[in-house]
Amino acid sequence: xxxxxxxxxxxxxxxxxxxxxxxxxxxxxxxxxxxxxxxxxxxxxxxxxxxxxxxxxxxxxxxxxxxxxxxxxxxxxxxxxxxxxxxxxxxxxxxxxxxxxxxxxxxxxxxxxxxxxxxxxxxxxxxxxxxxxxxxxxxxxxxxxxxxxxxxxxxxxxxxxxxxxxxxxxxxxxxxxxxxxxxxxxxxxxxxxxxxxxxxxxx
Amino acid sequence: xxxxxxxxxxxxxxxxxxxxxxxxxxxxxxxxxxxxxxxxxxxxxxxxxxxxxxxxxxxx
Ligand code: HEM
Numbered sequence: 001x002x003x004x005x006x007x008x009x010x011x012x013x014x015x016x017x018x019x020x021x022x023x024x025x026x027x028x029x030x031x032x033x034x035x036x037x038x039x040x041x042x043x044x045x046x047x048x049x050x051x052x053x054x055x056x057x058x059x060x061x062x063x064x065x066x067x068x069x070x071x072x073x074x075x076x077x078x079x080x081x082x083x084x085x086x087x088x089x090x091x092x093x094x095x096x097x098x099x100x101x102x103x104x105x106x107x108x109x110x111x112x113x114x115x116x117x118x119x120x121x122x123x124x125x126x127x128x129x130x131x132x133x134x135x136x137x138x139x140x141x142x143x144x145x146x147x148x149x150x151x152x153x154x155x156x157x158x159x160x161x162x163x164x165x166x167x168x169x170x171x172x173x174x175x176x177x178x179x180x181x182x183x184x185x186x187x188x189x190x191x192x193x194x195x196x197x198x199x200x201x202x203x
Numbered sequence: 204x205x206x207x208x209x210x211x212x213x214x215x216x217x218x219x220x221x222x223x224x225x226x227x228x229x230x231x232x233x234x235x236x237x238x239x240x241x242x243x244x245x246x247x248x249x250x251x252x253x254x255x256x257x258x259x260x261x262x263x
Contacts, residue, residue, distance in 0.1 A: 090237070
């Protein structure tokens with residue numbers, strides 16, 4: 001018998017969430033033995049690098065281009081931002097290779113893989129819009145080269161790489177929002193399903 | 204000489220970028236080095252022992 005309380009959306013949502021992801025599954029005490037391998041470290045490395053990228057990006061946003069071009073501290077934070085991105089991609093691709101060779105989409109984990117694929121594409125977009133938002137000769141060169149490629153696809157009508165305002169907004173608003181949201185979904189899927197067992201364990 | 208100056212003395216970057224051409228594949232030497240490092244890191248991650256593994260109970 002369902003009471004009025006049971007039918008409330010807050011009650012239903014809470015029940016679904018707690019059932020799908022109980023707190024001890026969200027933040028577990030132990031992991032299966034096969035997780036004790038370096039190959040499982042690259043997801044968290046990617047996550048940590050992303051955190052630094054966002055943090056340094058916020059500092060750059062607060063201070064603005066003159067600061068990151070002209071001051072020593074500005075150069076330093078700019079470099080932290082760039083090199084964290086390098087580590088981010090480095091770790092993400094090794095993470096991707098690892099998950100590919102262990103077919104980590106097995107056992108109903110396809111959405112973890114698919115959110116990963118979309119994250120990869122989102123990150124490439126974020127990297128690209130970052131390069132064209134530098135406001136230096138580099139970014140001028142990159143955007144004038146890229147415009148021909150994008151215009152050849154017809155995409156230039158809605159995504160104009162020579163429009164600095166638009167590129168900066170994509171870089172500092174839309175793509176970071178998408179990356180952080182997708183990362184949250186990605187990691188929550190891993191927690192719901194648990195880490196995929198190696199092939200030997202399944203047979 | 205600052206850190207950048209020191210690094211600049213080791214790596215002379217004041218020249219046109221070097222590229223590898225292999226059929227339709229064309230990539231800079233810098234990118235090839237990074238890809239090489241990624242492959243090395245990947246293989247090391249598979250074979251290097253993970254610290255603390257022995258102390259863990261089997262099957263736990
Ligand atoms: C922003 C980029 C990414 C972040 C922060 C991230 C983070 C993580 C973390 C923390 C884990 C759990 C720990 C681990 O197994 O390493 C994980 C698992 C996983 N990742 Fe990613 N990841 C990213 C991109 C990708 C990409 C590009 C793919 C593949 C296209 C991918 C596929 C997977 C899969 C399939 C799993 C699940 C493994 C399992 O269920 O056992 N991830 N990710």
